[in-house]
Amino acid sequence: MITYRNATESDLQEIISIMQDNILGKNRENKDDLNNYTKAFHEIQQSPDNNLIVMLNNDKIIGTFQITITPYLALNGTKRATIESVHMASNLRGKGYGTQMMQYAIFLAKEKGAKLVQLTTNKKRIDAKRFYEKLGFVASHEGMKLNII
Amino acid sequence: MITYRNATESDLQEIISIMQDNILGKNRENKDDLNNYTKAFHEIQQSPDNNLIVMLNNDKIIGTFQITITPYLALNGTKRATIESVHMASNLRGKGYGTQMMQYAIFLAKEKGAKLVQLTTNKKRIDAKRFYEKLGFVASHEGMKLNII
Numbered sequence: 001m002i003t004y005r006n007a008t009e010s011d012l013q014e015i016i017s018i019m020q021d022n023i024l025g026k027n028r029e030n031k032d033d034l035n036n037y038t039k040a041f042h043e044i045q046q047s048p049d050n051n052l053i054v055m056l057n058n059d060k061i062i063g064t065f066q067i068t069i070t071p072y073l074a075l076n077g078t079k080r081a082t083i084e085s086v087h088m089a090s091n092l093r094g095k096g097y098g099t100q101m102m103q104y105a106i107f108l109a110k111e112k113g114a115k116l117v118q119l120t121t122n123k124k125r126i127d128a129k130r131f132y133e134k135l136g137f138v139a140s141h142e143g144m145k146l147n148i149i
Numbered sequence: 150m151i152t153y154r155n156a157t158e159s160d161l162q163e164i165i166s167i168m169q170d171n172i173l174g175k176n177r178e179n180k181d182d183l184n185n186y187t188k189a190f191h192e193i194q195q196s197p198d199n200n201l202i203v204m205l206n207n208d209k210i211i212g213t214f215q216i217t218i219t220p221y222l223a224l225n226g227t228k229r230a231t232i233e234s235v236h237m238a239s240n241l242r243g244k245g246y247g248t249q250m251m252q253y254a255i256f257l258a259k260e261k262g263a264k265l266v267q268l269t270t271n272k273k274r275i276d277a278k279r280f281y282e283k284l285g286f287v288a289s290h291e292g293m294k295l296n297i298i
Contacts (some may be wrong), residue, residue, distance in 0.1 A: 012222075019223060028224055040226030049198050050219065068219050070199065073161075074168065074234050075177055077189030082231075085223050104249035106297060115298045120269065132293050141269035141292025144281050148255060149264045 002097075004104055006045075007052040007064065012037055014061045015054065021090045037149045052085075055101045063088040068114045080096070081109030083119045102135050151246075153253055155194075156213065161186055163210045164203065170239045201234075202257070204250045212237040212250045214243040218261045230258030232268045251284050 007015060016031035031037075044050045056062035068082040083105045088098045100113065109117045120143030121128045129139060156164060158246075164179035181185045193199045198219065204212035217231040232254045237247045269292030270277045278288060 015222065030225065036226035037222050038226075040220045040222050040228070043220035043228070044222070047198055047220065049196055051228070052218035052222070066221065068217075070217050070231075071189045071192035071196065072165065072215065072234060073186050073189050073193070073201070075196065076179065077185035077187075079192070082219075085221055087280055106295070110297055114294065117295045117297055118293065120267070120270070120292050122290055123288075129291050129293075135295070137293035137295045139272075139291040139293050141271055141294065142278050142288040143269050143290025143292040144278075144288050145290065146255070146266040146284070146286045147264065148266055 001058055002100065003056045004024060004053055004101075005056070007041070007054045009038065009041060011054055012041055015052075015064050015087075018061065018064055018087045018089055019085070022087070051108075053105070055088075055097070055104070057092075057097075061089075062092050063097060065101065065105055067105060067108055067112075069109075069114060075116070078116055079112075079114045080116045080118055081105075081112060081114035083109070083117060086119070098131060099135065102132075106135075150207055151249065152195045152205045153202055153207070154251075156190070156203045158187065158190060158201055160210060161190055164201075164213050164236075167210065167213055167238055168234070171236070176202055200257075202254070204237075204246070204253070206241075206246075210238075211241050212246060214250065216254060216257055216261075217229075218258075218263060224265070227265055228261075228263045229265045229267055230254075230261060230263035232258070232266060235268070246282060248284065251281075 012034055013031055016029055020029045021059050044052050050068050052066050054061045064082055064087050066085040106117055161183055162180055164180055165186060169178045192202050199217050201215050203210045213236050214232055215234040241283050255266055
């Protein structure tokens with residue numbers, strides 16, 4: 001049975017494991033030191049605009065995403081939902097769970113008053129782009145990043 | 150003299166004028182009916198994660214952008230700043246004001262604890278991509294959108 005809920009602090013280790021479990025995440029996450037993740041988790045939890053969601057299959061976490069609601073003036077004051085940090089347990093990819101999770105994310109976006117859903121996906125993840133296109137997303141924009149450390 | 154401040158409700162008409170003043174904004178914004186913009190403005194103002202900024206040249210608004218700070222678990226709990234709705238008065242483009250405004254946006258992002266700045270830019274705006282690349286941004290991601298009206 002598939003269910004969704006807000007992540008809790010005790011989910012963190014499992015969530016980081018799923019985030020690590022792919023080519024790009026492998027070297028940039030470290031679930032052995034949860035300090036910074038815990039700090040970020042509390043900031044997400046305290047933000048009225050953010051929700052970190054987990055997808056469960058019979059009480060086991062199999063997927064996760066973060067939804068951010070942002071009011072903008074553009075497009076006659078259209079509220080947007082940003083879906084990021086979308087991750088699915090690697091042994092369950094290609095089985096429709098990801099589609100189901102994104103459909104839930106879109107449902108949540110509507111429920112929160114958004115009229116536009118946006119996300120960015122690394123150009124190296126060619127499968128991911130195709131996955132989102134099947135859901136109706138259009139790659140109309142460049143997603144640009146700048147490290148300022 | 151160039152200054153920056155948070156936008157106020159009485160700036161709205163001027164901000165929408167600047168947003169309208171380009172090929173993509175021309176047909177999608179309407180400064181004659183401010184109702185929805187005013188509602189969105191108050192939501193931006195009330196959100197602790199969002200600031201709508203105006204750039205002034207001797208007290209006249211010449212540019213605007215919105216900065217959104219979002220905590221994420223990814224990259225060891227890295228906080229990100231999203232810069233969107235970047236607009237400059239058309240008669241002042243290509244004179245360095247945009248660069249100056251983005252440098253201020255990046256300064257603000259750092260001040261708010263972000264270690265990564267991100268933005269999306271419509272692929273139709275070829276000049277904009279080049280402009281952001283000169284500032285050090287890398288177009289590593291696809292920016293994907295889905296209307297859910």
